[in-house]
Amino acid sequence: MGKLILLLCAWIVVFSPCCVQGEMREFKLPDGRSLNAEIVGYNAKLGLAELKREDGKRVSVKPDIFVEADQAYIKEWAAMDGFRNAASFKVVCKKELVEKWKEAEEGTVYYGDKGSAEKETVSESKFERYVYELNLENRNAFPLDGLTVEYRIFYEQGRSEKQGKVTVEEKTVPGSFDAVQLGPQEKKTLKTEPVVIHEQEFVGDYIYKHGDPEKVIGDVKGIWLRINAESPTGQTITRDVYEPASIEGKYKWPESVKPDAPKKKKGKKNV
Numbered sequence: 001m002g003k004l005i006l007l008l009c010a011w012i013v014v015f016s017p018c019c020v021q022g023e024m025r026e027f028k029l030p031d032g033r034s035l036n037a038e039i040v041g042y043n044a045k046l047g048l049a050e051l052k053r054e055d056g057k058r059v060s061v062k063p064d065i066f067v068e069a070d071q072a073y074i075k076e077w078a079a080m081d082g083f084r085n086a087a088s089f090k091v092v093c094k095k096e097l098v099e100k101w102k103e104a105e106e107g108t109v110y111y112g113d114k115g116s117a118e119k120e121t122v123s124e125s126k127f128e129r130y131v132y133e134l135n136l137e138n139r140n141a142f143p144l145d146g147l148t149v150e151y152r153i154f155y156e157q158g159r160s161e162k163q164g165k166v167t168v169e170e171k172t173v174p175g176s177f178d179a180v181q182l183g184p185q186e187k188k189t190l191k192t193e194p195v196v197i198h199e200q201e202f203v204g205d206y207i208y209k210h211g212d213p214e215k216v217i218g219d220v221k222g223i224w225l226r227i228n229a230e231s232p233t234g235q236t237i238t239r240d241v242y243e244p245a246s247i248e249g250k251y252k253w254p255e256s257v258k259p260d261a262p263k264k265k266k267g268k269k270n271v
Contacts, residue, residue, distance in 0.1 A: 027051070028067045042078040049074045080237050082140040083229045089144060090137040093223050093243035098194065099129040105200075125200040125216070132223050132243075134190040138182035147180040148228040153195050154221040154251055166217070172254055195220060222247040 028034045040058065041050035048060045063074040082088045107122035132153060138144050151174070158168035175193045182188055200216035225241040242248045 024054070025070075025073070027070045029065060030067055039074060039077050042074070042081050044078065044081075049078070076231050076233055076235070080229065080231050082142065083144060083237060084239055088138075088140050089239075090135075090139060091225065091227070091239075091241045092135040092137075093225065093241065094133045094135065095220060095223075095243075096131055096133050097128060098131055101127050103127070121203060123200055123202045125198060127199075128197045129194050130197065130220055131194050132192040134192065134225065135187070136180070136182060136190070137187045138184065141184050143184055143186075144182040144229065146230060147182070148176065148178055149180055149190065150174075150176040150226045150228070151192055152224045152251070152254060153192060154224070154247065155195050155197065155219065156221060157198060157216070157218045160215045160217050174254070192223070224251065224253065226253065 024036060024038045026034050026036050035051070035053065037051035037053045037059075039049055040052045042048070043050070043060075047062060049063050050058055050060050052058050063071045066074075103125045104121045105123045105125065106119050108117050108119060111118070132151070134149065134151070136149075153173040153175075155171050155173070156168045157171060158166055160166045173193055173195045177190050180188070180190075197218035197220060198216055199218055202215070223243050224247065225243075227239045227241065229237045229239075231237055240248075
Protein backbone atom coordinates (compact mmCIF):
# COMPACT_ATOMS: atom_id res chain seq x y z
CA MET A 1 0.00 0.00 0.00
CA GLY A 2 3.00 2.26 0.61
CA LYS A 3 3.81 2.04 -3.09
CA LEU A 4 0.28 3.18 -3.89
CA ILE A 5 0.66 6.28 -1.70
CA LEU A 6 4.02 6.98 -3.32
CA LEU A 7 2.31 6.60 -6.70
CA LEU A 8 -0.32 9.14 -5.68
CA CYS A 9 2.32 11.64 -4.64
CA ALA A 10 4.75 11.28 -7.52
CA TRP A 11 3.12 10.06 -10.75
CA ILE A 12 1.92 13.02 -12.83
CA VAL A 13 0.47 12.51 -16.28
CA VAL A 14 -0.66 15.35 -18.55
CA PHE A 15 -4.31 15.09 -19.62
CA SER A 16 -6.47 17.16 -21.94
CA PRO A 17 -6.80 20.74 -20.57
CA CYS A 18 -10.39 21.16 -21.79
CA CYS A 19 -11.95 18.88 -19.18
CA VAL A 20 -14.18 20.59 -16.65
CA GLN A 21 -13.10 20.05 -13.05
CA GLY A 22 -15.10 18.29 -10.36
CA GLU A 23 -15.41 19.26 -6.71
CA MET A 24 -12.89 18.72 -3.91
CA ARG A 25 -13.47 15.28 -2.38
CA GLU A 26 -11.92 12.97 0.18
CA PHE A 27 -10.93 9.82 -1.71
CA LYS A 28 -10.53 6.87 0.68
CA LEU A 29 -8.32 3.81 0.43
CA PRO A 30 -9.45 0.44 1.89
CA ASP A 31 -6.89 0.70 4.75
CA GLY A 32 -8.46 3.93 6.02
CA ARG A 33 -6.01 6.41 4.56
CA SER A 34 -7.35 9.16 2.28
CA LEU A 35 -6.45 11.84 -0.24
CA ASN A 36 -8.22 15.19 -0.64
CA ALA A 37 -8.40 16.03 -4.34
CA GLU A 38 -10.71 16.88 -7.22
CA ILE A 39 -11.04 14.89 -10.40
CA VAL A 40 -9.99 16.90 -13.46
CA GLY A 41 -9.72 14.27 -16.20
CA TYR A 42 -10.20 10.67 -17.18
CA ASN A 43 -8.26 8.69 -19.79
CA ALA A 44 -10.65 5.95 -20.89
CA LYS A 45 -7.98 4.22 -23.00
CA LEU A 46 -5.59 3.80 -20.05
CA GLY A 47 -8.30 3.61 -17.39
CA LEU A 48 -6.66 6.37 -15.36
CA ALA A 49 -8.31 9.18 -13.41
CA GLU A 50 -6.38 12.42 -13.07
CA LEU A 51 -6.72 14.05 -9.65
CA LYS A 52 -5.65 17.51 -8.57
CA ARG A 53 -4.46 17.57 -4.94
CA GLU A 54 -4.98 20.44 -2.50
CA ASP A 55 -1.41 21.62 -3.13
CA GLY A 56 -2.15 21.93 -6.87
CA LYS A 57 -0.13 18.90 -7.97
CA ARG A 58 -1.75 16.39 -10.33
CA VAL A 59 -1.59 12.62 -10.02
CA SER A 60 -2.98 9.79 -12.15
CA VAL A 61 -4.37 6.63 -10.60
CA LYS A 62 -6.43 3.53 -11.28
CA PRO A 63 -9.88 4.04 -9.69
CA ASP A 64 -9.85 0.55 -8.14
CA ILE A 65 -7.30 1.61 -5.49
CA PHE A 66 -10.12 3.44 -3.73
CA VAL A 67 -13.17 2.17 -1.85
CA GLU A 68 -16.27 1.27 -3.88
CA ALA A 69 -18.09 4.57 -3.26
CA ASP A 70 -15.17 6.53 -4.72
CA GLN A 71 -14.88 4.14 -7.64
CA ALA A 72 -18.56 4.76 -8.42
CA TYR A 73 -18.01 8.52 -8.17
CA ILE A 74 -15.13 8.38 -10.66
CA LYS A 75 -17.14 6.11 -12.98
CA GLU A 76 -20.05 8.57 -13.00
CA TRP A 77 -17.71 11.52 -13.57
CA ALA A 78 -16.11 9.69 -16.52
CA ALA A 79 -19.53 8.85 -17.97
CA MET A 80 -20.30 12.58 -18.15
CA ASP A 81 -16.89 13.59 -19.50
CA GLY A 82 -18.21 13.55 -23.07
CA PHE A 83 -20.61 16.31 -22.00
CA ARG A 84 -18.04 18.33 -20.06
CA ASN A 85 -15.24 18.10 -22.60
CA ALA A 86 -15.22 21.06 -25.02
CA ALA A 87 -13.59 18.93 -27.72
CA SER A 88 -16.25 16.20 -27.47
CA PHE A 89 -19.25 18.48 -27.09
CA LYS A 90 -18.53 21.67 -29.03
CA VAL A 91 -20.57 24.80 -28.31
CA VAL A 92 -20.16 27.97 -30.38
CA CYS A 93 -22.17 31.18 -29.86
CA LYS A 94 -22.38 33.63 -32.75
CA LYS A 95 -23.95 37.09 -32.55
CA GLU A 96 -26.01 37.87 -35.65
CA LEU A 97 -27.46 41.22 -36.77
CA VAL A 98 -30.87 40.35 -38.22
CA GLU A 99 -32.42 43.77 -38.78
CA LYS A 100 -31.75 47.48 -38.51
CA TRP A 101 -33.85 50.55 -39.13
CA LYS A 102 -34.09 54.27 -38.47
CA GLU A 103 -36.84 56.44 -37.07
CA ALA A 104 -36.94 60.23 -37.31
CA GLU A 105 -38.41 62.35 -34.52
CA GLU A 106 -39.93 65.72 -35.23
CA GLY A 107 -40.13 68.74 -32.96
CA THR A 108 -41.45 72.27 -33.10
CA VAL A 109 -38.72 74.72 -34.10
CA TYR A 110 -39.31 78.41 -33.42
CA TYR A 111 -37.60 80.96 -35.65
CA GLY A 112 -37.30 84.31 -33.94
CA ASP A 113 -36.32 86.20 -37.09
CA LYS A 114 -39.29 84.80 -38.98
CA GLY A 115 -41.68 84.86 -36.08
CA SER A 116 -42.86 81.40 -37.04
CA ALA A 117 -42.89 77.83 -35.76
CA GLU A 118 -42.31 74.82 -37.98
CA LYS A 119 -42.20 71.03 -37.57
CA GLU A 120 -38.73 69.72 -38.39
CA THR A 121 -36.65 66.61 -37.79
CA VAL A 122 -34.70 67.20 -34.59
CA SER A 123 -33.33 63.70 -33.88
CA GLU A 124 -32.73 60.34 -35.50
CA SER A 125 -32.97 57.00 -33.74
CA LYS A 126 -31.12 53.92 -34.96
CA PHE A 127 -32.26 50.44 -33.96
CA GLU A 128 -30.38 47.16 -34.36
CA ARG A 129 -31.97 43.79 -33.63
CA TYR A 130 -29.57 40.97 -32.69
CA VAL A 131 -29.95 37.28 -31.95
CA TYR A 132 -27.38 34.70 -30.92
CA GLU A 133 -26.98 31.53 -32.95
CA LEU A 134 -26.10 28.64 -30.67
CA ASN A 135 -24.28 25.89 -32.56
CA LEU A 136 -24.14 22.58 -30.68
CA GLU A 137 -22.10 19.66 -31.96
CA ASN A 138 -21.98 16.24 -30.30
CA ARG A 139 -18.73 14.62 -31.40
CA ASN A 140 -19.20 11.62 -29.11
CA ALA A 141 -20.09 8.11 -30.26
CA PHE A 142 -23.11 8.19 -27.93
CA PRO A 143 -26.14 10.52 -27.72
CA LEU A 144 -26.57 13.50 -25.40
CA ASP A 145 -30.22 13.41 -24.37
CA GLY A 146 -32.46 15.66 -22.32
CA LEU A 147 -30.20 18.68 -22.22
CA THR A 148 -31.50 21.98 -20.86
CA VAL A 149 -29.91 25.06 -22.41
CA GLU A 150 -30.45 28.29 -20.49
CA TYR A 151 -29.02 31.63 -21.56
CA ARG A 152 -28.70 35.24 -20.47
CA ILE A 153 -27.84 37.96 -23.00
CA PHE A 154 -26.26 41.00 -21.36
CA TYR A 155 -26.55 44.41 -22.95
CA GLU A 156 -26.38 48.07 -21.98
CA GLN A 157 -28.52 51.10 -22.72
CA GLY A 158 -27.43 54.53 -21.56
CA ARG A 159 -27.25 58.23 -22.09
CA SER A 160 -24.25 60.37 -22.86
CA GLU A 161 -24.38 64.04 -21.95
CA LYS A 162 -22.37 66.65 -23.82
CA GLN A 163 -20.31 67.25 -20.66
CA GLY A 164 -18.94 63.71 -21.07
CA LYS A 165 -20.95 62.04 -18.30
CA VAL A 166 -22.34 58.64 -19.25
CA THR A 167 -25.19 56.91 -17.44
CA VAL A 168 -25.56 53.21 -18.30
CA GLU A 169 -28.25 50.70 -17.36
CA GLU A 170 -27.33 47.01 -17.54
CA LYS A 171 -30.10 44.83 -18.98
CA THR A 172 -30.63 41.12 -19.58
CA VAL A 173 -32.59 39.01 -22.06
CA PRO A 174 -33.33 35.52 -20.62
CA GLY A 175 -34.33 32.34 -22.40
CA SER A 176 -34.09 28.55 -22.43
CA PHE A 177 -34.50 25.41 -24.53
CA ASP A 178 -35.73 22.22 -22.87
CA ALA A 179 -35.26 18.56 -23.74
CA VAL A 180 -32.56 19.16 -26.36
CA GLN A 181 -31.55 15.88 -28.02
CA LEU A 182 -28.25 15.35 -29.84
CA GLY A 183 -27.49 12.03 -31.49
CA PRO A 184 -23.95 10.74 -32.04
CA GLN A 185 -22.02 13.13 -34.35
CA GLU A 186 -25.14 15.32 -34.64
CA LYS A 187 -25.14 19.11 -35.02
CA LYS A 188 -27.98 21.40 -33.99
CA THR A 189 -28.53 25.15 -34.21
CA LEU A 190 -30.70 27.11 -31.80
CA LYS A 191 -31.56 30.81 -31.93
CA THR A 192 -32.16 33.04 -28.94
CA GLU A 193 -34.78 35.68 -28.36
CA PRO A 194 -33.77 39.01 -29.94
CA VAL A 195 -32.27 42.01 -28.22
CA VAL A 196 -32.78 45.49 -29.68
CA ILE A 197 -30.14 48.18 -29.26
CA HIS A 198 -31.31 51.81 -29.48
CA GLU A 199 -29.07 54.76 -30.32
CA GLN A 200 -30.28 58.33 -30.79
CA GLU A 201 -28.56 61.46 -32.03
CA PHE A 202 -29.93 65.00 -32.25
CA VAL A 203 -29.45 66.81 -35.52
CA GLY A 204 -29.29 70.47 -36.38
CA ASP A 205 -27.81 73.38 -34.50
CA TYR A 206 -30.83 74.15 -32.37
CA ILE A 207 -31.08 75.81 -28.97
CA TYR A 208 -33.28 73.72 -26.69
CA LYS A 209 -35.60 75.25 -24.13
CA HIS A 210 -34.57 72.85 -21.35
CA GLY A 211 -30.90 72.57 -22.27
CA ASP A 212 -29.00 70.31 -24.61
CA PRO A 213 -30.53 66.80 -24.90
CA GLU A 214 -28.70 63.61 -24.06
CA LYS A 215 -27.42 61.20 -26.67
CA VAL A 216 -28.78 57.63 -26.34
CA ILE A 217 -26.20 54.83 -26.65
CA GLY A 218 -26.32 51.03 -26.44
CA ASP A 219 -24.20 47.90 -26.84
CA VAL A 220 -24.51 44.10 -26.63
CA LYS A 221 -21.90 42.83 -24.15
CA GLY A 222 -22.22 39.05 -24.54
CA ILE A 223 -24.04 35.84 -23.72
CA TRP A 224 -23.72 33.30 -20.90
CA LEU A 225 -24.97 29.75 -21.54
CA ARG A 226 -25.74 27.32 -18.75
CA ILE A 227 -26.19 23.80 -20.14
CA ASN A 228 -27.52 21.10 -17.81
CA ALA A 229 -27.37 17.33 -18.22
CA GLU A 230 -28.46 14.52 -15.94
CA SER A 231 -25.95 11.91 -14.82
CA PRO A 232 -26.77 8.17 -14.63
CA THR A 233 -27.61 8.56 -10.91
CA GLY A 234 -29.84 11.62 -11.45
CA GLN A 235 -27.29 14.26 -10.50
CA THR A 236 -27.46 17.54 -12.46
CA ILE A 237 -24.18 18.36 -14.21
CA THR A 238 -23.77 21.97 -15.36
CA ARG A 239 -21.50 23.37 -18.02
CA ASP A 240 -21.06 27.14 -18.44
CA VAL A 241 -20.13 28.75 -21.77
CA TYR A 242 -19.27 32.44 -22.19
CA GLU A 243 -19.07 34.50 -25.38
CA PRO A 244 -16.87 36.43 -25.31
CA ALA A 245 -14.80 34.64 -22.67
CA SER A 246 -13.99 38.00 -21.08
CA ILE A 247 -17.49 38.30 -19.54
CA GLU A 248 -16.81 35.35 -17.20
CA GLY A 249 -16.91 36.67 -13.65
CA LYS A 250 -18.22 40.08 -14.71
CA TYR A 251 -21.90 39.23 -14.33
CA LYS A 252 -23.98 37.24 -11.86
CA TRP A 253 -26.52 34.74 -13.15
CA PRO A 254 -29.93 36.41 -12.71
CA GLU A 255 -32.42 33.74 -11.65
CA SER A 256 -35.51 35.81 -12.39
CA VAL A 257 -35.51 38.32 -15.24
CA LYS A 258 -38.44 40.17 -16.74
CA PRO A 259 -37.59 40.85 -20.39
CA ASP A 260 -38.33 44.21 -21.98
CA ALA A 261 -41.42 44.46 -24.19
CA PRO A 262 -40.58 43.88 -27.87
CA LYS A 263 -39.66 47.07 -29.72
CA LYS A 264 -42.41 48.09 -32.13
CA LYS A 265 -41.33 49.90 -35.27
CA LYS A 266 -42.97 53.15 -36.28
CA GLY A 267 -42.16 55.15 -39.34
CA LYS A 268 -39.61 52.51 -40.28
CA LYS A 269 -36.94 53.42 -42.76
CA ASN A 270 -34.66 50.60 -43.91
CA VAL A 271 -30.94 51.32 -44.08
